[in-house]
Every structure is written in structure tokens, then in C-alpha cells.
């Protein structure tokens with residue numbers, strides 16, 4: 240049963256020129272929402288440009304590099320509404336799945352900057368612009384949702400194979416950031432949640448995986464719509480709770 244239907248809402252999706260982000264944009268548009276789709280390189284975001292023509296007035300393409308605080312500061316002014324109802328922090332990098340011997344300071348810090356610091360600063364920028372959470376979300380508008388796309392590889396409990404230091408650590412850190420946001424933003428009417436997409440065939444996995452992007456995103460959106468409680472939770476695309 241749907242506890243909240245995501246239609247007619249204002250949705251921001253980061254890293255949406257390809258992969259899961261692009262699929263989030265397509266599915267939110269087809270459900271009748273208005274979307275801000277962000278990309279690092281607007282010229283290369285050809286599919287988003289095509290979608291913007293197809294859905295005239297409902298899709299805004301915004302420039303955003305989540306590893307660059309100056310770029311993040313410019314995001315709120317590119318959002319054409321007073322209120323963001325759903326923020327999907329999707330942009331992420333694999334950080335190269337390196338062995339212990341190959342891991343170095345640069346790959347650790349670069350991955351952390353994009354996967355952990357980026358989502359936090361995006362949230363912070365939209366909050367301080369007044370576009371995320373109260374007072375806009377008071378009066379029957381329903382809770383705002385901040386969904387951070389993490390990975391089961393960031394689960395301490397689930398780590399049975401080691402390695403992937405940069406990626407695992409950056410997603411694990413995103414998880415604790417998300418937990419704090421779920422506490423700090425609760426009184427602003429914001430539900431903050433972690434989503435694990437499954438192992439999905441995208442560029443990040445070099446086309447390997449168990450499911451396609453359509454299945455993964457359909458599942459993650461159904462989590463946002465159908466789970467009775469979102470705040471501080473962590474689910475995968477099949478609604479399974481993930482151990483932290």
C-alpha cells in the first residue's frame with residue numbers, strides 16, 4: 240500500500256546524465272513530477288536535453304559537481320521552485336575498487352569528497368536557501384524526503400570480502416552522515432533515508448550486475464512510496480532492511 244504517492248512533486252536528482260540518476264529522472268517524470276536533473280557537463284548531457292524537450296517545463300537541467308563546494312553553492316539558484324519535495328543524492332564514484340597495496344591518499348580523499356561530503360553539502364546548501372524542509376513543508380504538504388544512494392559495500396556488518404577501501408569507507412561515512420541528518424532534520428519535516436540500488440548494470444559496474452537500472456530505480460521509488468517509515472532507515476530496492 241502506498242503511504243505517500245510521489246506525483247506532482249518537485250524532485251532534484253544529482254548525477255543524472257547517465258546510469259541510475261538518469262533512470263530516476265525518467266521515472267519521476269513519467270509519474271508526473273517536476274525534476275531538476277544535475278550533471279557535471281551540460282554539453283554531454285544529451286539524453287537529458289532530449290528529455291527536457293519532451294517534457295517541456297517539467298525538466299530543468301542544472302550544473303553541479305558535487306566534489307566542488309563552489310559548484311554546490313550555485314545549485315539552489317538553479318532550482319526553479321520555492322520548495323524541494325524530494326532530493327535524491329545519487330552522484331557517486333567507484334573510487335576504483337583497489338586492493339590494499341594499490342590504495343593511496345588521493346583515491347581515498349577524492350572518493351570521500353564526492354560520495355560523502357558532496358551529499359552533505361548539497362543538503363546543507365538547499366537547507367540554507369530555504370528550499371528544503373520547513374517552513375514550506377508545514378501545512379499538509381507532507382514530509383520532504385532526502386534519499387542518499389549508498390551501497391551495501393558500505394555496510395560494516397555485510398563486509399565479508401574486504402578490499403575496496405575508498406568506496407566502502409566513503410559509503411560507510413555517508414551512512415553515518417545520513418543517520419545524523421535523520422535526527423537533525425526530523426523537526427523540519429524531513430525524512431532522511433539510505434537506499435541501496437542492488438548490483439546494477441551501469442557504467443560503474445562496467446555493465447556487470449544482477450539487475451537493470453529500470454528494475455533498481457522502480458524498486459527504490461517504491462520504497463519511498465510504500466515504506467510506512469523512512470526516516471533513519473536503510474533499504475535496498477527490494478525493500479529489504481540492510482544491516483549497518
Ligand SMILES: NC(=O)c1ccc[n+]([C@@H]2O[C@H](COP(=O)([O-])OP(=O)(O)OC[C@H]3O[C@@H](n4cnc5c(N)ncnc54)[C@H](OP(=O)(O)O)[C@@H]3O)[C@@H](O)[C@H]2O)c1
Nearest residue numbers: 254258259279304305306329330331390438439441442443
Ligand atoms: N551500479 C551499482 O551496482 C551500484 C550499487 C550500489 C550503489 N550504487 C550507487 O548508485 C549511484 C549511481 O551509480 P551508477 O551505477 O549510476 O554509476 P554511474 O553510471 O557511474 O553514474 C554515476 C553518476 O554520478 C555522476 N558523478 C560522478 N562524480 C560526480 C561529481 N563529482 N559531481 C557530480 N556528478 C558526479 C556521474 O557524472 P559524470 O557522467 O559527469 O561522470 C554520473 O552521472 C552511485 O552513488 C553509486 O555509488 C551503484
